[in-house]
Amino acid sequence: MKGIMIQGTASDVGKSLVATGLCRLFAIEGLKVTPFKSQNMSNNSYVTINGEEIGRAQGVQAEAAKTEASVWMNPILLKPRSDQQSEIILLGKSSKTMSGSGYREQFYEKGIEVIRSSLEYLERHYDVLVIEGAGSPVEINLKDRELVNMKVAEMADVPVLLVADIDRGGVFASIIGTLELLPLEERKRVRGLIINKFRGDIGLFRDGIQWLEERTGIPVLGVLPYIHHHGIDGEDSLSLQDQMNKHQEGEIDIAVIYLPYVSNYSDLEPFTYEPDVSVRWIKHSSEFGSPDAVIIPGTKSTINDLKHLKDTGLDGPIKEFAEKSGVLIGICGGYQMLGECIIDEAGTDTGSIGEKVEGLGLIPAETIFHPVKETNRVKGSISAKGLKVTSHVEGYEIHLGKTVHFKNDQYFIQLENGQTDGYCNRTGTVIGTYLHHLFHNDGWRNAWLNLIRERKGLEKRTPIYAADLKEDRYDALAAHLHENIDWPLLKTIIYDKEKV
Structure with missing residues (x-):
């Protein structure tokens, strides 16, 4: 050939x-x-x-x-x-x-x-x-x-x-x-x-x-x-970390929680296109500081990485940040961690059937791990009651766990297939979603960043179109x-x- x-x-x-x-x-x-x-x-x-x-x-x-x-x-x-x-x-x-x-x-x-x-x-x-x-x-x-x-x-x-x-x-x-x-x-x-x-x-x-x-x-x-x-999207988290290290001059400080089994970290790359945004990894509670927003990314092992958060003392600052109306987003495994508990019913996350751990307790929901993985491309509209913006979004889901909400009206995205995704609290400050590449949607990323800019007294900006840049x-x-x-x-x- x-x-x-x-x-x-x-x-x-x-x-x-x-x-x-x-x-x-x-x-x-x-x-x-x-x-x-x-x-x-x-x-x-x-x-x-x-x-x-x-x-x-x-x-x-x-x-x-x-x-x-x-x-x-x-x-x-x-x-x-x-x-x-x-x-x-x-x-x-x-x-x-x-x-x-x-x-x-x-x-x-x-x-x-x-x-x-x-x-x-x-x-x-x-x-x-x-x-x-x-x-x-x-x-x-x-x-x-x-x-x-x-x-x-x-x-x-x-x-x-x-x-x-x-x-x-x-x-x-x-x-x-x-x-x-x-x-x-x-x-x-x-x-x-x-x-x-x-x-x-x-x-x-x-x-x-x-x-x-x-x-x-x-x-x-x-x-x-x-x-x-x-x-260009890197193959491993080291390449993304290198990009982040070179992009720490912005007025908006976004802290990303480091997870040993972090996955789909390309979710974060669009922030490196934004000139007023600084992105940094946090590996320990001593590095937390006073960020404008915190993101808990996806993970290949939610329960093990949740235990890691607790072992490093990061669970306390994350909960305190959210309780003080800090802007917090959990994506996929990060979303699962925000709930009240996680149950590895099938043993597909840890290999230990029936293991149950307490989550961060910031979302009224629980996650149960099943044997079959869901991998789908999805589209929908953000119309959460706690947010002042609406936006069309698309991305993909890769997850084993299914998250069940105790308050069904506080979803984040209305999907085109009639289902809903994620959670958004009444003030729009705590969000959880299974949607990978959420921030690759230029309109949503700009609207979310403008909410942070508004909180900081900064001028709003127009969208940067990452697809054209790519x-x-x-x-x-x-x-x-x-x-x-x-x-x-x-x-x-x-x-x-x-x-x-």
């Missing part, structure tokens, strides 16, 4: 960003391009139009490719539930929860089968594949049964680009070390090198490029300058790659392998 695979010398070297940029470059040239990552490990997921779950990175790459995301683009998604176990999402549906060793022993053949069928499907429907690897291709302890790097390149029969991060140091050792640890047949697949996150004068690196090419016999396709504030950023990323890599040589590597 026609395609290219992006592998890296380590995690977080920029594989996802390079793959995203290539997807947009091929789309600009009029090709039907698709992203692919055989196996992803992340709690930051994306719900397809059919209500199926894949890794967030592949959903973003599909947007960049100007195509609809599907389960074939990420057939296996592992969502960590603890340090030892992960939920396996297979072709968009929850399959089972397994330990790492159990997964390696029992799932390998099934994994190979679903990866092969996914590649065959994509080859039939697209002109070119942009395949992303994970971590490093030379993790020796995992290599005999790996499902995401050189084994996938072999199955797809595509060349590999190796990406290295010069910003972290040791770029020469990381490239040479990776190549030396690859078996000869796998090393032959590496047809180009990309140096990512370069700062400074490229002229001072010319000798380094020459040395690498002479030492490896592999062309350096490009040296990519470090991109500040690229604004499209601009995909185009800017593509232009960045096109300017800094040998684009004709890359296409030759893909289409005319024998000429390279």
